[in-house]
Amino acid sequence: MSDTDRQPSRTRVPMPVAAMSDPHMGDAARHPARVEKLIVLVFVLAIVFIALFGAAYWQNWSDWILGGTIGAGLLLLGFGLTAWGKYLMPQGPFVEDRHPLASTPEERDAMSAALVERSAVVVKRRKMLGGLFATGAGIFGIVAIFPLLRSLGPVPGTSLDVTGWRRGMVLVDSDGRPVTRDTLVPGGIMTVYPRDTVIVNAGPQPLITDQGQAIDQTVLIRISDQDYTTQPGRETWGPAGYIAYSKLCTHLGCPVGLYEQLLELLVCPCHQSMFNVRNGAVPEFGPAPRPLPQLALMFNQDGHLAAQAPYDQPVGPGFWERS
Numbered sequence: 197m198s199d200t201d202r203q204p205s206r207t208r209v210p211m212p213v214a215a216m217s218d219p220h221m222g223d224a225a226r227h228p229a230r231v232e233k234l235i236v237l238v239f240v241l242a243i244v245f246i247a248l249f250g251a252a253y254w255q256n257w258s259d260w261i262l263g264g265t266i267g268a269g270l271l272l273l274g275f276g277l278t279a280w281g282k283y284l285m286p287q288g289p290f291v292e293d294r295h296p297l298a299s300t301p302e303e304r305d306a307m308s309a310a311l312v313e314r315s316a317v318v319v320k321r322r323k324m325l326g327g328l329f330a331t332g333a334g335i336f337g338i339v340a341i342f343p344l345l346r347s348l349g350p351v352p353g354t355s356l357d358v359t360g361w362r363r364g365m366v367l368v369d370s371d372g373r374p375v376t377r378d379t380l381v382p383g384g385i386m387t388v389y390p391r392d393t394v395i396v397n398a399g400p401q402p403l404i405t406d407q408g409q410a411i412d413q414t415v416l417i418r419i420s421d422q423d424y425t426t427q428p429g430r431e432t433w434g435p436a437g438y439i440a441y442s443k444l445c446t447h448l449g450c451p452v453g454l455y456e457q458l459l460e461l462l463v464c465p466c467h468q469s470m471f472n473v474r475n476g477a478v479p480e481f482g483p484a485p486r487p488l489p490q491l492a493l494m495f496n497q498d499g500h501l502a503a504q505a506p507y508d509q510p511v512g513p514g515f516w517e518r519s
């Protein structure tokens with residue numbers, strides 16, 4: 197018996213559509229001709245205003261004329277369209293009957309019989325393929341766990357708590373040049389690294405191959421030409437107006453590389469946290485929960501800017517504050 201033979205017969209009666217003589221198909225307006233004239237007038241005015249806008253734009257007239265003409269043109273167009281839909285279109289309401297959607301008992305029986313019959317054939321004939329597929333899927337499920345476990349990686353230990361900065365380490369720029377008193381003028385900013393992490397070859401043209409770890413990156417700002425104190429207890433940290441903060445945002449660790457010089461704010465580009473450089477990089481806006489750690493600076497006997505000590509707290513997001 198073919199599938200077509202199994203289909204129970206069902207008479208489909210086409211649903212009637214609304215006849216044009218149906219009173220609901222008429223215009224909503226009591227005087228359609230008058231409304232039509234009014235809408236024509238509105239559309240003509242809209243065209244005039246839009247054309248005026250084009251002329252104003254071409255002639256570079258004032259913003260007031262540009263805004264006024266395009267505003268009036270669009271307003272009139274919208275008004276005309278709304279009036280057209282509201283007064284000159286059939287208003288209904290229209291109700292469309294539907295055929296019942298539920299299957300008949302005969303249709304349901306036929307579907308059940310077909311499913312039972314076909315599944316028996318498929319499973320019987322493909323027993324080996326089915327077994328292999330189940331084995332493959334099971335092994336895949338187990339193997340898929342491996343990368344997950346391996347990606348957890350080794351335990352970081354204290355590597356996130358300490359940076360490469362130590363007492364006496366000279367601040368260098370990205371070319372390995374030490375920072376001196378005249379490197380920046382007041383208002384200037386640069387990124388610096390601890391010199392001892394830079395690997396330099398022995399030739400006449402030293403080649404810098406490594407600038408230390410990401411957590412070593414530090415923003416150096418010259419805020420004035422006098423010694424500067426950002427917080428009580430940091431009276432010696434800002435010689436000659438140089439102050440240095442960790443470049444790792446305390447929110448999620450993005451590099452805080454933007455400097456709003458007029459407002460003296462360091463800005464994180466990721467979620468717009470803003471840190472006030474004058475008072476210890478306290479966050480003034482955004483999701484960063486704590487200030488950027490400050491690096492205590494000094495000038496060494498060679499006149500190079502150097503760290504007085506390591507950072508006094510871990511840099512970056514405050515994972516270490518969670519107990």
Ligand code: FES
Pocket residue numbers: 445446447448449450464465466467468469482483484
């Ligand atoms: S990472 Fe800096 S604000 Fe989010």
